[in-house]
Amino acid sequence: MSIKRGQELEVEIESLAYGGKGVVHVDTLAIFVERALPGQKMRIRIKKKRNNYADAYPIEILQPAPNQIEAKCPHFGVCGGCLLQNLSYEDQLVVKTQQVRDLIQRVGGFKEIEVKPALPSPEIFHYRNKMEFSFTTRPWMTNPDDPADDFGLGLHVPGRFDRVLPIETCYLQKPICTDILNFTTEWAKANYWQSFETQNHTGWARHLVLRYGEYTDEIMVNLVTTTNDRALIEPFFDALKEKFPQITVMVNNTTRSMAEVSVGEAEYAYTEASVIHDRLGDLTYEIAANAFFQTNTRQAERLYAEAMAQAKLIGNEVVYDLYCGTGTISLYLAQKAKMVYGVELVEDAVNNARANAASHGIKNAEFILGDLKDVFHTDENARQLPNPDVLVVDPPRAGLHPKLIDDILTFSPQRIVYVSCNPSTLARDLKLLCADDRYEITSVQPVDMFPHTAHIETVVGMVRS
Structure with missing residues (x-):
């Protein structure tokens, strides 16, 4: 046909x-x-x-599908936040497990590898500790009878960087964060904020980023703009603090980038504190506005427990934690390792990692700032590190850089633990790491960090053949 x-x-x-x-x-x-x-x-x-x-x-x-259910969110079907909210959660886990299995078999070529059932999230709503919303001059209207508007604050329509759906309700974040979002929308409209326009690169307001400490209830409001215009920012933050006294951190990140990014080139604090805190296991972590921290705190504890189980530490190992972020996995592993070395590209995250280690009196963890594609060749401190017995990687969606894969194979650690947020690039990298029988996969455990979305994390254990 x-x-x-x-x-x-x-x-x-x-x-x-x-x-x-x-x-x-x-x-x-x-x-x-x-x-x-x-x-x-x-x-x-x-x-x-x-x-x-x-x-x-x-x-x-x-x-309809036999297992189809009514989606809870009124924005479902248009918003890019949730794709699977109309599928029962049990079936979401089955589907995600099958996706990991299919990619590892088809892309990686591992036909006989067992993939365990995905670990469910303890919470399937209000679980995210960070949400990023975009300002727009051309809000996406779902009802043709709605009046035209030149201002909106919300989430991107799937596949459209230039289309933002105004959001009034979100079941991914905490209810108070939705209240802060709606307050910001009304304030910005009333005070005639000019949204940044991605096509002609004009305007001022770019993003609203909200972070929440799951175990501490601390709240960070990060307003991302083109400039630090105090005449606009100070009245807003004053009103916000009066309305929501629970807010602990208010910062303004500024960027002149033409791209749709929320990471600032400069940061201005409007509160005494510039970081919030959250806990994973027995450790409390310092989190800056631009630092990476797992967005589902309670499920991250299960993710890290699985990583620890695959590392199989007995206390005398040197461990590398690559793409270490704020040091969450590094410090988790340091409790059972001889020494942990974390490497990270984002300076704020490295500073947070060092502060987190110091606050807990952890002396067997060090952190190096550098780009993993070449840090082990260009940084003198990284070049002098002892070879790892166990190597942990937690890369972004793009997976491991080819040069880093070469470095890992040169280090030849006894064990590798790969924490992946993209099973497609995971399968590609596993094929390279296990080529010529250099490593053998011992465990594949999907972990559902993001209920109702298409994303799935996976922890893979490998041992040197």
Whole structure:
């Protein structure tokens, strides 16, 4: 059957691909369908056709999936925050486990590897400790009868960097954070803030980033703008603090970047404190505005417990923790290791990691600032480190840099623990690390850090052959 762009088809969705799109095959052609669930019968329209696959979107749901449920959020279906909220949580875990298994088998080539069932999150709503919202001059309106508006604050429409859906309710973050979001929207409108425009690079207000300490109840409000305009910022923060006295940190990050980024080039504190704190296990961590910290605190404890289990430390090991962030895994492992060396690119995160170690009196953890693609060749301190017995990596979605993979194989640690937020790049990297039988995979454990989204973390244990 010949498939063309614009063609309409009636199909039944077979499965979910990693990334959250439904999959159906017509003859040998794989079609990826937006906002689809396995078991749904629907009419779809082809929007893009390639040699071996096509992309499509649904026109009409003809029959719901057997495990389909009513989504809780009024923004579901348009907002980019949740893709799977209309799928029962038990089935989300099954789907995510299958996605990890499929990628490791198909991309990695590991046909006989057992993938354990995904660990469920203790909370499936209000679990995120950080949310980032974007200001816009062209809010995405879902009702054609709504009046036109030139201001909005919300989340991006899936696949559109230039389209922001105004958000009034969010079940991913704490309710007080949603209240702060709505207060900010009303204040910005009333005071005629000019939203940053990504296409012509004009405007001032760029992002609102909210962080919450799960165990401490500390709250950080980070307003990201093009300039530190105190005449606009001070009245806003004063009013915000009066309305929400629970807020502990208010900072302004500024950036002139033309890209849609929320990391500031400069930071200005409007409170005495410039960091919040949260706890993982027995350790409390200092978290700056631009530092990485796992966004589901309670599930991160299970993630790190799994990483610790795969490290199999007995107390005499030298450990490398690469992409260490604020030192959360490093300090967790330092409780059972001889020495831990963390390496991280973000300076704020390294400073937080050092402060976290000092506050707990942990002396067997050191942190190095550097780019992992070349730090072991360009930084004198990194070059002089003793070789690791155990090496832990927790890279961004892009996975490991090829040069770092070469360095890891040169170090030849006895054990490698790979903590992944992208099973596709994980599978690619495992294939390289295990080539020529240099390493053997001993465990693959998916961990659902992000209920209702298409994302899944995975902890993989490896031992040198």
